[in-house]
Amino acid sequence: GPTPDRPHTTRGTNPPPPTTPPPRPNQTQKDNSRGRSDDGLTWTFYLRRDVTWHDGQGFTAQDVDFTFNRIIYNDEIPASSRPTFTFRFPDAEGGGWQEAPMSVTALDAYTVQFVLSVPFAPFLRSMGTATYPKHILEPHVEDGTFVSTWDIDTDPAAAIGTGPFTIERWDRGEPPGPAAQPELLAQGRGGQPPALSGPGDLRDRAGH
Numbered sequence: 001g002p003t004p005d006r007p008h009t010t011r012g013t014n015p016p017p018p019t020t021p022p023p024r025p026n027q028t029q030k031d032n033s034r035g036r037s038d039d040g041l042t043w044t045f046y047l048r049r050d051v052t053w054h055d056g057q058g059f060t061a062q063d064v065d066f067t068f069n070r071i072i073y074n075d076e077i078p079a080s081s082r083p084t085f086t087f088r089f090p091d092a093e094g095g096g097w098q099e100a101p102m103s104v105t106a107l108d109a110y111t112v113q114f115v116l117s118v119p120f121a122p123f124l125r126s127m128g129t130a131t132y133p134k135h136i137l138e139p140h141v142e143d144g145t146f147v148s149t150w151d152i153d154t155d156p157a158a159a160i161g162t163g164p165f166t167i168e169r170w171d172r173g174e175p176p177g178p179a180a181q182p183e184l185l186a187q188g189r190g191g192q193p194p195a196l197s198g199p200g201d202l203r204d205r206a207g208h
């Protein structure tokens with residue numbers, strides 16, 4: 001666990017990668033790039049510009065900003081990832097411990113900046129948390145219905161993401177039926193999307 005001289009770090013975690021330069025204007029990003037300040041507190045991510053949600057809406061830094069500031073750090077929403085992004089560190093003046101979130105700011109449509117309250121070794125690993133579509137879910141956050149918006153009775157087609165698969169159907173008690181997004185799959189498989197025979201096939205390919 002955290003100690004006053006080693007706040008909230010993971011033993012054996014490799015140091016973060018060195019700072020990478022920002023993308024050139026209007027450059028389409030083929031790989032996510034990121035920049036890190038020397039003190040390890042400020043992280044700037046340059047998002048790919050060719051990513052879309054399954055409904056065709058573009059994925060932007062506003063979605064990331066919305067996910068953290070309106071959902072994860074919203075006390076009215078029981079976000080399971082909130083403890084991961086609430087950092088514990090020693091109180092230099094009064095002793096004991098303090099807790100604080102990080103700031104998350106969309107600097108432009110494809111640049112988002114995170115400022116941590118304390119260095120956090122597994123930060124990049126933690127950034128695998130889900131990102132939510134602002135254009136769909138913001139009204140539900142504002143009217144207090146977010147928690148019940150995507151639940152067990154939701155049409156699978158309505159619960160969108162940005163990955164290579166959607167849920168085509170779901171029958172109670174059965175695994176969900178996947179539907180491939182060929183264009184997304186082809187980007188990482190030499191132009192040849194895999195053929196799926198059913199839910200079991202998707203499970204077999206997970207992690208490959």
